[in-house]
Amino acid sequence: MSRIEKTFAQLREKEEGALIIYIPVGYPNLDISESLIRAIAESGADIIELGVPYADPLADGPTIQEACLQAVNNGTNLDICLETVSKLRASGIDTPIVFMGYCNSFLAYGLERLAAQAVEAGVDGFIIPDLPSTMAQPWVQKFEPHGLDLIFFLAPTTSEERAAAVVKQGSGFLYCISVAGVTGVRQSLPNELPGFIHQIRQQSTLPLAVGFGISNAQHVKEVSSYADGAIVGSALIQVIKQASSETVEQDVRAFVHQLKSATRRVAVERV
Amino acid sequence: MNGFFGQFGGAFVAETLIRNLEELEHEYERVKDDVNFRNEVAAILKHFVGRPTPLTPLHRIPSKLGGAKLYLKREDLTHTGAHKINNALAQALLAKKIGKQRIVAETGAGQHGVAVATVCSLLGIECVVYMGAVDAARQAPNVQRMKLLGADLRLVHAGQQTLKDAIGEAIRDWITNVHDTHYLLGSAVGPHPFPKIVADFQSIIGQEAREQIFEAEGRLPDYVVACVGGGSNAIGIFNGFLDDPEVKLIGVQAAGEGIESNKHAAPLVKGSLGIVQGSFTYMLQDAYGQILETHSIAPGLDYPGVGPQHSFLKDSGRVEYTSINDREALKAFEYLCRTEGILPALESSHAVAYALKLAPTLSEEMIVLVNLSGRGDKDMNQAIEGLERLAQLELEGVTV
Ligand SMILES: Cc1ncc(COP(=O)(O)O)c(C=O)c1O
Numbered sequence: 001m002s003r004i005e006k007t008f009a010q011l012r013e014k015e016e017g018a019l020i021i022y023i024p025v026g027y028p029n030l031d032i033s034e035s036l037i038r039a040i041a042e043s044g045a046d047i048i049e050l051g052v053p054y055a056d057p058l059a060d061g062p063t064i065q066e067a068c069l070q071a072v073n074n075g076t077n078l079d080i081c082l083e084t085v086s087k088l089r090a091s092g093i094d095t096p097i098v099f100m101g102y103c104n105s106f107l108a109y110g111l112e113r114l115a116a117q118a119v120e121a122g123v124d125g126f127i128i129p130d131l132p133s134t135m136a137q138p139w140v141q142k143f144e145p146h147g148l149d150l151i152f153f154l155a156p157t158t159s160e161e162r163a164a165a166v167v168k169q170g171s172g173f174l175y176c177i178s179v180a181g182v183t184g185v186r187q188s189l190p191n192e193l194p195g196f197i198h199q200i201r202q203q204s205t206l207p208l209a210v211g212f213g214i215s216n217a218q219h220v221k222e223v224s225s226y227a228d229g230a231i232v233g234s235a236l237i238q239v240i241k242q243a244s245s246e247t248v249e250q251d252v253r254a255f256v257h258q259l260k261s262a263t264r265r266v267a268v269e270r271v
Numbered sequence: 272m273n274g275f276f277g278q279f280g281g282a283f284v285a286e287t288l289i290r291n292l293e294e295l296e297h298e299y300e301r302v303k304d305d306v307n308f309r310n311e312v313a314a315i316l317k318h319f320v321g322r323p324t325p326l327t328p329l330h331r332i333p334s335k336l337g338g339a340k341l342y343l344k345r346e347d348l349t350h351t352g353a354h355k356i357n358n359a360l361a362q363a364l365l366a367k368k369i370g371k372q373r374i375v376a377e378t379g380a381g382q383h384g385v386a387v388a389t390v391c392s393l394l395g396i397e398c399v400v401y402m403g404a405v406d407a408a409r410q411a412p413n414v415q416r417m418k419l420l421g422a423d424l425r426l427v428h429a430g431q432q433t434l435k436d437a438i439g440e441a442i443r444d445w446i447t448n449v450h451d452t453h454y455l456l457g458s459a460v461g462p463h464p465f466p467k468i469v470a471d472f473q474s475i476i477g478q479e480a481r482e483q484i485f486e487a488e489g490r491l492p493d494y495v496v497a498c499v500g501g502g503s504n505a506i507g508i509f510n511g512f513l514d515d516p517e518v519k520l521i522g523v524q525a526a527g528e529g530i531e532s533n534k535h536a537a538p539l540v541k542g543s544l545g546i547v548q549g550s551f552t553y554m555l556q557d558a559y560g561q562i563l564e565t566h567s568i569a570p571g572l573d574y575p576g577v578g579p580q581h582s583f584l585k586d587s588g589r590v591e592y593t594s595i596n597d598r599e600a601l602k603a604f605e606y607l608c609r610t611e612g613i614l615p616a617l618e619s620s621h622a623v624a625y626a627l628k629l630a631p632t633l634s635e636e637m638i639v640l641v642n643l644s645g646r647g648d649k650d651m652n653q654a655i656e657g658l659e660r661l662a663q664l665e666l667e668g669v670t671v
Contacts, residue, residue, distance in 0.1 A: 054560075054561070055430070055561050055562065056430065056435070056439055056548075056561075056562050058284070058285065058439055058442050058443065058446075058548070058549075059285040059287075059446065061443070072561060077559045078559055102546075102560075103283050104545045104546045104547065104556065104560035104562075105559060105560045105561075106560075107545055107546055107560060108545060108556060108558065108559055109559070109560070129285055129286075130283045130284055130285060130546070130549070131283060132282065132283070132284065132285075132286050133286075134282075134289070135281055135282065135283055152286075153285070153286035153287075154286065155285070155286045155287040155289075155290075156287075157286075157288075157289070157290040157449055158286060158289070158290065159290060162289065162290075166286075177286065177287060180287050180447060180448075180450070181287070181446055181447040182443050182446055182447060
């Protein structure tokens with residue numbers, strides 16, 4: 001059982017949803033990036049989605065675009081991302097870590113070399129928003145033998161037929177995109193979301209995590225009532241952006257803690 | 272999965288877009304041989320766009336320079352002034368068939384944006400055009416035209432603020448508005464099926480040119496030369512001759528400040544393999560796969576990737592890709608104006624510049640056909656400034 005699968009199994013026992021936190025490596029700068037990631041793990045994130053910053057992230061809205069560009073300009077690259085994971089593991093962080101990045105970062109590095117080094121560093125899997133499952137065969141062949149999970153997306157626009165094929169290829173969990181669009185903070189969750197999750201549930205036994213637009217504890221609470229995980233990215237970046245350098249770690253801890261306390265599985269009345 | 276030219280191409284895009292891409296491919300396959308659709312496109316191309324465009328033999332340049340005969344395929348004489356309208360029109364009609372009421376497009380030089388704004392006005396479709404702020408500043412006349420035509424023009428301040436960034440923003444808009452919106456991509460780039468669809472819609476250039484050169488000369492040309500940004504005008508004219516191995520095909524990319532300077536836009540000459548904006552192709556990237564900045568005086572060529580079919584044609588050896596720098600393009604721009612009374616786009620000036628180098632090395636019976644992809648009205652300020660800079664440098668004794 002992979003570290004990711006184990007995490008979901010344990011949370012299910014506890015009747016909790018997974019809190020999955022996205023943050024790009026090197027954001028807001030390389031000096032504090034590692035300690036912020038550690039703070040996120042220590043404050044209750046169940047899985048960490050570490051962004052491998054790409055300067056042209058086509059599936060991301062302005063908040064993550066800006067954060068990634070800043071991280072790239074700080075000199076962050078895939079070697080540094082791998083190193084960061086090694087250091088986190090060496091310091092005792094056992095939280096599952098997946099790399100979230102764009103195809104070309106990984107392709108340029110060489111998939112074979114990447115897979116080997118990722119495992120050695122302690123990476124558990126990959127989320128690649130511009131790699132649809134239909135293009136992924138060569139990637140699966142390189143990653144699977146190393147025990148790396150390749151996490152695929154399902155969108156509200158994914159047809160039922162296609163979903164059936166996607167769920168067969170994925171491992172770890174399925175990333176369910178809440179709404180047609182790019183990443184970014186949103187006021188409310190779409191009304192169709194529970195139905196969308198319910199429909200995928202009929203097709204797969206993999207854990208289902210929801211991302212895009214999940215912005216606060218209320219959203220996390222709602223998503224946790226019907227899905228297995230809630231993914232938060234842009235909202236945390238905004239917290240970091242607004243914090244002063246003295247308080248940033250504290251603010252991040254408080255925000256993640258607050259989100260985590262909303263993952264207990266309770267029935268939520270939609271208003 | 273089809274959608275590859277050899278190893279090149281594919282559709283590396285967000286899952287959210289897959290349905291639209293599949294729908295586009297499906298609908299395209301359904302209508303492309305449909306007589307009604309083809310007649311509709313052909314009628315508008317004839318009565319509105321002004322096709323067929325002429326094939327112009329040049330007289331003064333060959334008599335001055337010697338060497339091969341030169342012919343220009345005059346895409347500059349289409350309504351809106353560039354080949355872009357061929358694709359914009361046909362794709363907009365296709366979008367209408369799919370039931371989309373809103374079109375988004377990117378533009379670099381502004382020629383594609385003007386073409387899209389024009390056909391949207393003609394067909395009564397809502398139109399949003401994304402343009403890099405840097406490009407908007409250097410192509411001001413086209414900015415005004417798009418606005419006059421009723422397009423919602425949105426300036427992009429991200430990244431290098433040029434064509435790549437405009438495509439990026441158009442794609443994000445499309446992801447957000449998948450249900451009612453068609454993305455009318457303007458070159459033979461991006462995810463499948465765009466490279467194929469755009470190439471098909473531009474193939475009218477090669478079909479006409481082939482007939483016209485036969486009519487004029489009773490034979491095929493020896494060389495066909497076209498500039499390559501994303502590669503749509505080039506693939507359009509090449510498609511008329513791909514199966515004639517005796518015709519040499521030359522794609523000209525932008526060498527910017529010099530092909531060895533790192534300030535160019537020539538992925539087919541200096542690039543490496545990677546995935547850029549949905550497609551596996553030659554591109555300009557650093558060791559970590561970040562897309563590199565590009566440089567060209569011609570906004571329509573200022574792009575770090577290239578259509579996957581060109582990557583395939585490069586590796587198969589069927590097409591030779593070379594480059595022309597800013598200075599050579601400016602000189603060709605001026606020379607064609609002075610000597611033949613034709614004002615070429617700065618993009619097309621790259622193809623002209625190459626032909627001006629090539630022709631004198633060939634014998635008089637040989638024929639060089641150049642795709643004059645667009646007209647240069649949009650480039651007046653840029654070109655005049657550039658030429659003044661060159662003149663100043665020459666005065667100062669710098670060899671240019
Ligand atoms: C006149 C003209 N020629 C050429 C190009 C380059 O595009 P492509 O390589 O797709 O023909 C452009 C693009 O804007 C253009 O306006």
